[in-house]
Amino acid sequence: MNFKLLSASFGAILLSIHTSFGQVTENPKVDESSAPYVKIKRVELTDDNTIIHLQFVDKTPKQPQFRSQPGLPPLPDSRVPRGLPQINESQIWLDPETRLYKPGEIDKKFRFIRAQNIPTTSKMNVSSGDTVDFVAYFERLTPGIEEFDFYEGRSQGGLQSWNFYGIHIKNPLKKETGKPSKPVAKATVPTKKPAAKAPEKPAPAPKKEVEMAVLKGTVYNAKTKEPVAAQISYLEDGDTLQVRSSSGKYRVGVNVNGQYKFRVQARGYYGSSFSLAPADSSSQSFDQDIYLTPLIVGExxxxxxxxxxxxxxxxxxxxxxxxxxxxxxxxxxxxxxxxxxxxxxxxxxxxxxxxxxxxxxxxxxxxxxxxxxxxxxxxxxxxxxxxxxxxxxxxxxxxxxxxxxxxxxx
Structure with a gap:
């Protein structure tokens, strides 16, 4: 076998393996994320799992003391929030309650299975400037879902959750094989009455998950109707959370039983605010476009x-x-x-x-x-x-x- 034939055969084998195990999306497009220091590097779909490769980069400068979120008092030495420095050290981990969702369809969720190179029940110290590559395994996304959200949870207690909204991947629908289905044999009727089974113990009640709603929209220039890079801030359980959008588009996950007031700001514009109470609506998906007035003379x-x-x-x-x-x-x-x-x-x-x-x-x-x-x-x-x-x-x-x-x- 000559070299060209060998190369072609080897390529065919690789292609068959790739087709068998699903799709790989390198550096997928992400519409919005809650923490700029965490990136999704690759999403791999196998027959059984959705495998997400992430990278944490501690870009925080060395600080002589703790730095809290805007509007919050300095943090005590006993609490080191994820992504905020203790002189030259941060702590990171991945919440095992993290889920994948199809945007706008909260009932379509895919649970977390395991993680590599990052703890889920404890915290890992990271020195300033370090890079940590880690992997999260989830249930397999249904074929055809080519956009999804990675929702770790709501930031609270001064801790920053890692949420990604609008992750775009390759995940086409499976083609029908066209093979005729095998006939199913009819069940035979038993001639003897089966013995009565002992009553089964009731299964333990599943852990109740926090219901989530999705708020999304676009921030526009009120004069030109063009999208504007903006920052959306809101309070949740006493914490000030922020979502930055370079494209003007934003998506935020909120508790369906919460009450929220959102503040929208953009450089060169007068800000705006609006309220949201998801419990007042039967929907779990809300659209809210915002129009900001530019700061120009005579306005x-x-x-x-x-x-x-x-x-x-x-x-x-x-x-x-x-x-x-x-x-x-x-x-x-x-x-x-x-x-x-x-x-x-x-x-x-x-x-x-x-x-x-x-x-x-x-x-x-x-x-x-x-x-x-x-x-x-x-x-x-x-x-x-x-x-x-x-x-x-x-x-x-x-x-x-x-x-x-x-x-x-x-």
């Missing part, structure tokens, strides 16, 4: 959820969350100057409404100054009822009572 931006005492200009505490978002924008963009504008409806005395709107704008300005924004960057004006945005029903006219800001300099 008028509504400040929602600003509340005052009735017929007064004293701010209520329910307003502080929205106002603090504006504070963050002003501090992150130190060259921006704005004009805060107060508006009322046209019911009542014209002059009193004009003065009330001015006082309310001044109240907003004073709050920004108290939070560290320089006073020469803020102007305040009141327009009373002279600039209505609607003339509809009484309910519609309530929209005229509002606070806005205009970017005057950037």
């Amino acid at each position: 008028t931006i509504l400040l929602p959820n600003i509340y005052f005492e009735t017929s007064q200009y004293t701010l209520l505490s329910e307003s502080f969350e929205e106002l603090n978002r504006l504070v963050d924008v002003m501090l992150d963009n130190p060259t921006i100057k704005i004009r805060v504008e107060g508006h009322t409806d046209n019911v009542g005395d014209f002059d009193k409404n004009l003065e009330l709107s001015r006082q309310r704008a001044e109240s907003v300005k004073n709050h920004l100054i108290e939070k560290g924004v320089n006073s020469n960057r803020i102007e305040a004006k009141g327009y009373g009822g002279t600039r209505p945005i609607t003339k509809g029903s009484e309910e519609e006219r309530k929209k005229n009572r509002r606070v806005e800001f205009v970017i005057t300099e950037l």
